[in-house]
Amino acid sequence: MKTRILIVDDEEKFADYLNKRLVNRGFDVSVAFSGEEAIEKIKEANFDVVILDVLMPGIDGIEALRAIKNLKPLTEVIMLTGHASVESGVEGMKLGAYDYLMKPCDTDELVSKINKAYERKAEQEDRIREAKVSRILSSPRSVLED
Amino acid sequence: MLSFFKRFLASSKEEENRAFRQKYDQFRELLERNNEVLETISLLADIRDRDQWISLGKIRSLMTRTAVNVYRLIQNLNFISDNQYKSLDKIFASLEAKITAKLEVHPPAEQGPLGVALSRADASQAERLGAKAANLGEIAGLPDLRVPDGLALTTDAYHRFLEHNDLLRQINKELLVLTPEEPEMLTELSERLTEMIMQAQMPEELHQLIQDTYQGFQKPGQAPVPVVLRSSAVGEDAPGSSFAGLYQSVINPPPDQLDQAYKAVVASKFSPRALTYFMQKGIYHDLCPMGVLMMELVQARAGGVMFTRDSQGEGDAMLISGVWGLGKLAVEGSVTPDTFRLSRGEVPRVLEITPGDKPCQLELLPGGGTARAPVEEDLRRAPCLTEDQLVRLARLGRRLEQHFESPQDVEWSIDAGGRINIVQCRPLVVEPAVLSWTDLYPWQEMARAAEPLVKDLQVGSAGAAAGPAVVLDQPGENGALPSGAVVLVSNTAPDLVNILPRAAAVVAARGNLSGHLALIAREFNVPLVIGLPPGQTELLTGQDQVTVDAFTGAIYPGRVEALLECAKRINQQAQDTPPSPLHRLLDEVLQYVTPLNLVNPRDPSFRLQSIRTIHDIIRFAHESAINAMFGLNDSRLMGRGKVVRLRSEVPLDIYLIDLGGGIAEGASPKRVDPEDITSIPMRALYEGMTTPGVRWAGHVPIDFRGFMSVFANTMFDGAKYERKLGDHSYAILSRHYVNFSSRLGYHFSIVDAYLGRDPNDNYLSFRFKGGAARLEMRTRRARFLGEVLRRFDFWVDQKSDLINARIKRLPREQMEEKLRMLGRLMGCSRQLDVTMHNEEMVERYIELFLQGDYTMGYGEDNAGEAPR
Incomplete structure (x- = not known):
């Protein structure tokens, strides 16, 4: 299955450009032009990796990150900084962002980051699956609890 | 479902292995982030030192990226070291806060008035009114001087206006793409910003204030009093910047166009002319918010x-x-x-x-x-x-x-009445002319000067200096280094930093233009060139003096006065020219970033409490991470993970732990043949260990068929208690990494190496301790090991029978060569300690090894007899 990407950026030109680049690299790409739209899309569908611009009108990147991590904790988020502050960078990492890239960014670098982020997500999903299995093994009744 | 359980049960062993894998992954990430931070620091220092153009946006995003890297790097280190360095978080947080405070321009927290009458303004209010309005207010308060009535619309008004329309964010986003290389995009960009500002909405209270003030100027029953709106930006009075005629004034706008006039003055901050000026002068627009002065216009x-x-x-x-x-x-x-x-x-x-x-x-x-x-x-x-x-x-x-x-x-x-009004007053600015080194370089003299001894070197730190050329073999031995020398070194190891205060210039055979040493050399203003070809050392040391030209990257015989004069003038000029506001800011930020206080890991001051900068953090973390990875052997390794035995040709009981890519896919899960090793560094090491002629037996006759007999036959000289070191050797492998710890009878050694694509990531470290003979003899063997490794460009530290050796940053092929050499060295030195009867033996063995006699003079079949 293709890695599912959501690009979130209010700058339509940039979002479209990135969209094309990532589709060419074989990703399954969706685009949202605001934090609000991104959150709606994330409620409806599952994405593996979200690429999130830090500075947007309305709810900004950090708030959007917080909301995404609340909705889908396993979804990895790569932040794109334009004019971001140093503070917001570290804050984003603390909130669980996978990494920060500088904008405009090199496509190869972004693709490599996406792949690594996807690996981390897959690993965490594995771990959770295994934890579940071991719970079932130790207490078969727990199947009924989920 | 059942098969799933089976798979799960089978994988529980892998679970144990995973712990190592994770540590290794974190270690790799730490190396990557370390390198990126170093590169960024170097880039920023370079921009500052060479007065290159950079935007505030670029500085911010580079610093954000750096902060993120350092944050993760500390996490990596704590993962690897089982949270030994938790207090680094706090140290980093405090540095981060200091950097943020410098970089973030917060509008004043308490909001002041939107407007101040000129009659109540004075020079002390320049921060809120802009220099022009503040000065005029000051003048209005002086006797004999007339200034027309006016209202200074403050920077609070400006911020209110931008905030009201979310303009600052949009402006910053647009400006991020601005570079001096593409002047044609300037006009387009400026038009977009102007449009954005002219279309923006006026906050109601600001609109009202302007209208009320205008009405206040009017006198009932008389002709309307015209007004002018003029810029009064903060930062206009910055030293070396005149801003003359940069911004727009709107003269005599009709009363219903006052809002537009205000916006037009604000928008003139982004005229092509203003943007160009900002770029040239290194002024960042959000630190010069626009005050606007609305004044009665005198006929x-x-x-x-x-x-x-x-x-x-x-x-x-x-x-x-x-x-x-x-x-x-x-x-x-x-x-x-x-x-x-x-x-x-x-x-x-x-x-x-x-x-x-x-x-x-x-x-x-x-x-x-x-x-x-x-x-x-x-x-x-x-x-x-x-x-x-x-x-x-x-x-x-x-x-x-x-x-x-x-x-x-x-x-x-x-x-008309002959009264003189002052409508503007500012310091008369004299702009100094700044020349680049290409303007000052003595091209003609150099064309006539003697041929350079060496040329085409890379410049790590620009400048020129002369002195006698002196070779520095060991960083630790710099006590003997004469001051004012041109120091020749094999690489730009950070340990060399402490020679900089005394060196006239540094010439490195190889190294990193963006490494620690280049960075600090620039700070110390010591010229540094990199890339001295092999075999050129004597050419330089043979001269009484040499002159290093770290402009074009050449070295000349004798003193070239014209060059030294040029360097002097450039230094003088750098001291005389006030840095631009942006470079001043960059400099202030970099004081928390670039200086390196933790230089020598063996120095007692190399500890958490001494950390002052970002550079210190990454240096400390890098060193600590390598040590923590060394700690992977011993007890924590035993009995965990998937261990496969190597079908070894040498009398070593080697077990392999593959973290991924270290062993060929199809290999047997029980026993692996040497051909199955796919780990690049392990292969090279093993090739060295099995080089024909290398005799693991040393001079001691042993039974090759039984591993245990090796140990049974090597009990010399007592010291039997050291036996507990164990018998097995372990190699943790991945495609690019090896951590090989061998415990042979009475000594142990650890080889830790990473060989990747980027030479900057590559390193090889070797640690060796112990032996079966008495300490004196073991120490001689250690000296033999150390001396050989030094000849092969390793950095070496020896304390009695302990050897720490390291080499870094070579291309993969060269690292492989070093590993092969190390494999041979380990093999043929294995039991040498018991033959180390005197110091001459050390020299003799060194010679034999360098000549390629890996039997150490005993010959293939002469086991058991000491050489004559």
Whole structure:
């Protein structure tokens, strides 16, 4: 299955450009032009990796990150900084962002980051699956609890 | 479902292995982030030192990326070391806060008034009103000086306006793409920003304030009083920056166009001219918020400019220029103004009158705006000021100069009643000319000078210096280094930092342009060149003196005075030229980033408490991470993970732990053949260990078929208690990594190496301790190991029978070669300690090894006899 990407950026030109680049690299790409739209899309569908611009009108990147991590904790988020502050960078990492890239960014670098982020997500999903299995093994009744 | 359980149960062993894998992954990430931070630091330091252009946006995003890297790097380290370094978080947080405080421009937390009447303004309010309005307010308070009524719309008003429309974010986003390399995009960008600002909405309270003030200027029953809106930006008075004529003024806007006039002044901050000026001067727009001055516009009979000192503030006369009507035409250059020179004495005298040609003048239109009107023919070449007016004006100039304590650039106007109004006053700016090294370099002299001994070197730190060339073998041995020498080193190891204060210049055989040493060399102003070809050392040390040209990257015999003179002038100029606001800011930020205080890991000051900068953090973390990875062996390794035995050709019981990519896919899960090793560093090491001639047996006869007999036959000299070191050797592998710890009888050794694509990531470290013989002999063996490794360019530290050796940053192929050598060395030195009867043996063995006699003189079949 293709890695599912959501690009979130209010700058339509940039979002479209990135969209094309990532589709060419074989990703399954969706685009949202605001934090609000991104959150709606994330409620409806599952994405593996979200690429999130830090500075947007309305709810900004950090708030959007917080909301995404609340909705889908396993979804990895790569932040794109334009004019971001140093503070917001570290804050984003603390909130669980996978990494920060500088904008405009090199496509190869972004693709490599996406792949690594996807690996981390897959690993965490594995771990959770295994934890579940071991719970079932130790207490078969727990199947009924989920 | 059942098969799933089976798979799960099978994988529980892998679970144990995963712990190692995770540590290794974190270690790799730490290396990557370490390198990126170093590169960024180096880039920023370079921009500062060479006065290159950079935008605030770029600095911020580079620093954000750096902060993120350092944050993760600390996490990596804590993962690897099982949270041994938790206090790094706090140290980093405090540095981060300091950097943020410098980089973030927060509008003043407590909001001040949107407007301040000029009559209540003074110079101390420049931060909120802009220098122009603040100065005029100050002048309005001085006796004898007239300033028209006005209202300073503050920077709070400006921030309110931007915030109201979410403009700052959009502006910053647009400006991020601005570079001096693409001037054609400037116009387009400027148009977009102007459009954005002109379309923006006026906050209601600001609109109301402007309207009320305008009404306040009006006198009932009289003709409408015209106004002018002028820029009064913060930072306009920055030293070395004049901002002259950079921003727009809107003269006589119609009453219903006042809001648009305000916006137009704000928008002029982003005119192509202003943007270009910002770039050239290193001024960042969000640190110069725009105050706007709305002032009554005096119906001027004449207007113009006065420099209270001519010749760029250094002459001994005053210079006045003027035109009929509004003074704007005098500075625009569209008519030739009159010029007047006056003496600067207590009572100014007119020295010279040069009438200009003023065919037209600027007049106010009743419905708003201005128009050019023809000047009566007999006034066209007549002086616009009388001698009496000139003297009065000059006196005012003297007062202003005395009050502000420097030569001033004054805009004035005279109304129909002959009263002089001051409409602007600022320090007269003299812009210094800055020359680059290419302007100052003595090209002609150098063309005639002697041929360089070496050329085409890379420049790590620019400059020039001369001195005797001295080879530095060991960083630790710099006590003997004469000061003022041109120091030749094999690489740019950070440990070399402590030679910089005494070195005239540093010449490295190889190294990293963006590494620690280059960075610090620039800070110390020590020229550094990299890439001295092998075999050139004697050519340099054979000279009495050499001159390092770290401009073009060459080394000349003797002292080349022209070059040294050039370097001196460049240094002088750098000291004389005040840095731009942006470079000042960068410098302030970098004081928390670039300096390196933790240099030598063996120094007692190499600890958490000594960390002062980001550079210190990553240096500390890098060193600690490598140590923590070394800690992977011993107890934590035993009995965990998937261990596969190697079908070894050498009498070593080697177990392999594959973290991924270290063993060929199809290999048997029980026993692996040497051919199955796919780990690049392990392969190289193993190849070395099995080089023909290398005799793991040393001179001791052993039974090759039984591993245990090795140990049974090697009990010499007591020290039997060391036996507990164990018998097995372990290698943790991945495609690019090996951590090989071997415990052979009475000694142990660890090889830790990473060999990747990027030479900057590559390193090889070797640790060796112990032996079966008594300490004296073991120490001799350690000295043998150390000396050989030094010959092969390793950094070596020896403490009795302990050897720590390291080499870094070589391309993969060269690292493989070092590993093969190390494999051979480990093999043939294995039991040498028991033969180390005297110091001469050390020298002899070194020679034999370097000659390629890996039997150490015992020959293939001569086991058991000491060499003669």
